[in-house]
Amino acid sequence: MPPDSVPAELPLPDLHSNPPSVVALFLAFAKMSLSGFGGVLVFARRAIVDEHRWMTAEEFNETFALCHFLPGPNVVNLSLVFGSRFRGIVGGLAAFAGLVGPPMLLVTGLAAIYSHFGQVEALRRGLVGVSCAAIGLLASAVIRMMAPLLKKRDVLGFVVTAAVFAAIGLWRLPLPAVLLVAIPISLAVTYAKTRWTS
Template identity: 70%
Template sequence: MPPDSPPAAVPAPDIPLSAPPSLTALFVAFAKMSLAGFGGVLVWARRGIVDQHKWMTAEEFNETFALCHFLPGPNIVNFTMVFGSRFRGIAGGIAAFSGLVGPPVVIMTILGMLYQRFGEIEMLRRVLAGVGCAAVGLLIAVVFRMAMPLIRKRDVVGLVVLAAVFVAIGLLRLPLPTVLLVAIPISIAITFFMRRRGTA
């Protein structure tokens, strides 16, 4: 009697995503992100969308945010419109966008008036310098967390492309449009080749 074959490996189940958000939920969620987003909303957007509400997986967030880099305008604004429209159409995009920009516009208008009057105070300048340092730390933290899916999957090619773009822009100071014109076709070609080889 032939020995029993070993049981097939069961793939790890994906983290279940939450139900699509309503228009009100989109507005409130992005309003909270914008109010917490000192130094940039990206940190809080990823935390709220992926970790807290589970509206997207980490991979989906990275792919959507990468797409928004290639669209004209601020990346996080593009992401907000794409994200809201994905779940609730144009109305969802408007709701998310309104939540993102509405509260900060009101706050920055008030702070601008106060800064115009008290901006020469040395203590205030030191406080703003400290806020700038904290913003850099938050940005580094979110970049590391966005890279984790590539590290977990041991995506060597993706990490190499990531490192090459960082060196080209961050260290060599090459123009961003030039780097993107080179990096985008290479990334698409590599992805197409690897998926085609995987299905062969």
């Protein structure tokens, strides 16, 4: 296989006739949450897209984009939207419980330990190292989520992405104001491309 070629994605299983069970949703999101040191997004994408093949990369990006515009933490929103998609409200609650429950118990225990040993210098240096690893995990998730844009060679998508990054990350503009401008532009660009290609 040439080095620049991209292997075709395996076909997704028919989830409409055999959706994941409520228990499977709970266990999958519990595993994500307990693996997700530095953030769950990386592990959520890996489990949903690569491991279980419950969504394509594009579907995951679209669902996660929707969750950005809902109030609350993005990955928590993703668990509710994703679980509800397959098992209704019960599935959403199961995915949410799996995502939030186990880490809450773990963090409560760690908080009790930290209250006694939090001033130890070695521990503080270790936490700095963990934050560096978290940044690396987030960067890897961003790169993998850009794969559908790379496959499509979506230049306009890259322009919008770069503009939003510059507005929020470099110029420090408020997120709501940037989204109020970026969302209509993104929708208009997507609509125009769809009309032009059809």
